[in-house]
Amino acid sequence: MTDVTAVATGKMPHHLAIIMDGNGRWAKARMLPRLMGHRKGAETVRMVVTECSRLGIAYLTLFAFSAENWSRPTAEVSALMNLLKKYIQSEVPRMMRDNIRFNVIGNRGDLPEEISRELEEAMAFTASNTGLTLTLALSYGSRQEILHAVGRVAADIAAGRLSAESVNEAVFADYLYTAGLPDPDLLVRTSGEMRISNFLLWQLAYAELYFTDINWPDFNRQELLRAIADFQSRERRFGLTGDQIKARS
Numbered sequence: 476m477t478d479v480t481a482v483a484t485g486k487m488p489h490h491l492a493i494i495m496d497g498n499g500r501w502a503k504a505r506m507l508p509r510l511m512g513h514r515k516g517a518e519t520v521r522m523v524v525t526e527c528s529r530l531g532i533a534y535l536t537l538f539a540f541s542a543e544n545w546s547r548p549t550a551e552v553s554a555l556m557n558l559l560k561k562y563i564q565s566e567v568p569r570m571m572r573d574n575i576r577f578n579v580i581g582n583r584g585d586l587p588e589e590i591s592r593e594l595e596e597a598m599a600f601t602a603s604n605t606g607l608t609l610t611l612a613l614s615y616g617s618r619q620e621i622l623h624a625v626g627r628v629a630a631d632i633a634a635g636r637l638s639a640e641s642v643n644e645a646v647f648a649d650y651l652y653t654a655g656l657p658d659p660d661l662l663v664r665t666s667g668e669m670r671i672s673n674f675l676l677w678q679l680a681y682a683e684l685y686f687t688d689i690n691w692p693d694f695n696r697q698e699l700l701r702a703i704a705d706f707q708s709r710e711r712r713f714g715l716t717g718d719q720i721k722a723r724s
């Protein structure tokens with residue numbers, strides 16, 4: 476068992492990002508329709524948000540729907556959109572109670588108008604909350620995000636609003652969907668897959684990666700604490716030597 480007290484008093488990842496994977500396999504193993512896996516997965520989302528908020532994690536980013544997920548069967552896409560709508564409607568009061576600021580990254584223009592409106596309203600409603608920032612990546616693809624940013628940088632240079640020489644990492648990061656969010660410190664992926672799958676490619680440059688075989692619907696508080704405990708045991712060097720890092724701390 477992971478020592479909960481030790482984890483809670485240790486250094487938290489400032490920004491935790493999660494690729495929630497394995498809903499379909501969870502359902503298949505139980506001979507249930509895939510939608511049941513997504514439904515159970517939505518319950519795990521509720522648990523993880525509550526726990527991260529309690530643990531004092533500042534940013535939580537969840538990969539909820541990729542740009543590529545639009546190619547899934549229409550019925551599954553509609554079911555996921557429906558779940559998302561229900562989630563927003565049921566969770567906004569809880570976000571207000573827990574001081575959570577809601578945020579979305581991705582190509583919102585791809586989403587059904589009704590969903591887009593719900594998301595906008597939830598963001599506006601929770602905008603002045605100062606606790607956990609919960610970001611859902613929806614219709615999100617990192618290569619698309621980078622290309623979109625490059626296009627906007629090029630347009631600003633062409634219009635004379637930006638000089639080519641002034642484009643550095645910080646300036647470029649401000650053109651990404653994640654402008655204003657710190658880079659993730661820890662990326663968790665469930666279900667045994669060891670891929671990044673077009674998620675936050677720029678932002679994950681120095682993140683610690685943690686993979687677990689547990690499917691997302693089975694990911695519980697103990698598993699979350701285990702991932703954080705593992706993060707706390709790592710030495711982050713950012714290209715420096717171990718001795719340099721020790722001398723700094």
Ligand code: FPP
Pocket residue numbers: 495496497498499500501513514516517520538539540541544555558559562611666691
């Ligand atoms: C990956 O599992 C999961 C998704 C594509 C969707 C994630 C959605 C949820 C966790 C529930 C709804 C979310 C919110 C925010 C309410 P998969 O379907 O690819 O699983 P598989 O690889 O086992 O088939």
